[in-house]
Amino acid sequence: MTNHAGPGHDRSDTGLSAIISERSQLINLAYRLLGSLAEAEDAVQETYTRWYAMSPQQRDAIASPGAWLTTVATRICLDLLGSARARREAYVGEWIPEPLPGRTEWTSGATADPADRVTMDESVSMAFLIALESMTPAQRVALILHDVFRYSFAEIAEITGRTPAACRELASQARRRLRTSRPQAAPAAHQAGLVRDFKQAWEAKDIRTLIGLLDPGATLTADGGGLVRAALRPIEGGERIARYIVDIAGRAPDNRTILERTVNGQPGLTIQQEGVTVAVYAFDIAHDRITHIWAVRNPDKLRPWTAG
Template structure:
């Protein structure tokens, strides 16, 4: 099998640099569509495998290679999204998208670590990715391609195999889902959210249940993803007091836990480490000065990007 790092049978590829420069765009697209960095990497690898399976003449006949790569990657993602719902039926407990560390906190001991190529913006927050996961595969692809990556509906239609009008309707339906998931509240600024997350960390460490409850919205929800590999609640935890008691119960079972303030998918979050190993990554959604939603990922298979993250002194 020919890989992207190998020359084609027709000789060295003069367009290799241009083709490989699309890798960042493809990683960004596939991660947003699938919510998994590992799956995104697999999609990009498969996309390049299909490119290099063609002859040089077939490659030269493609006017815009970048568009071809995006089309192929999007269609692979669409197929995976279609089968993902079936796979989720056998997933133990709640499923949360794979969290990403800030690129500045990633140790790049290897060249081209995928997390370094994921652009952190509003379309990468945990809240946005969770809403994306509630959409149909077609809605998700249409919204991400058009609203995030600015493809025209005509281009989206060619990729997903529907009419431009149908794609417009899909994106409109997806936007309604996003609006429906957002309460009419004032979102916190990054600085304000960072302060609330820091207060949450301190209350957690002090085992101060009253302080924890005060930081949580009375109707707050916490979702924990253990994947059946570690202990985690299999259903969402509702209510500020219930969440606070659950957190303190965890703290009681792991007294040597170290809590670090970290950037999680571009927003202030927390990382819990035990014996210098990351065991939980927590993202927050803050509304009107209180924590409305908590997403805690404990599944070790989803924490692999964090195993290479630096372990600086707790802030």
């Protein structure tokens, strides 16, 4: 297989350090496929369990350990994606991918290994991950492996057990879904300015300004996981969203703080109470307006923001 992880990926050394060095690549792949850091960590752990379940002779016979690990991790993710659809259909409220802080913003102790920290780029933006949710597992795998990790369709065919032509068609179908569901994103600096204006208007309970910042057809989706109070269905319409979040502000305790933070590589907000993050807000912005807001309050999904 082609080198997809930078210098040293195809080293012949099958010792511990060479194998563990693949962990970051595998975590990055699995998170993009699953939309959950916790599930990604489990998938990578299972991949290593299978590696070490083999005899030393079997491991030595593998020409490219990195390729073997990637193949196994991808197949585990495919299996998980198949079962995840049923689990998410039974989920209380709306399911949103697990939000991640910027690389320099992880709470101390949130993950024991820096290799578990996902590299931030457009392919982990909340809007991109949400768009992936509309795809079949096979489309998702083909798109991520080819367009993000630059695997050839011949290599993807090896991993998935399909033909290169079938993998090419799956990736093409996935791209069409992306184009349909996602308008051109605004520049990062412009996004940051709009999110900052949104924060200030929220703190001031300024409904008129909030309505002006929101697209008339905007949608707010909240994920409480059934554990904390959250809107069970998406709230649609800029004015309805503005009134909803002002109502939240009016009922919030005095010790609540809204902070500007990077969320999945994009400008976002967090809500803290007594220094503990209790909610993370991700935004999608197009045509100078906020078009989508995703609010995650499920504590199980806030581990990277709260552990320490």
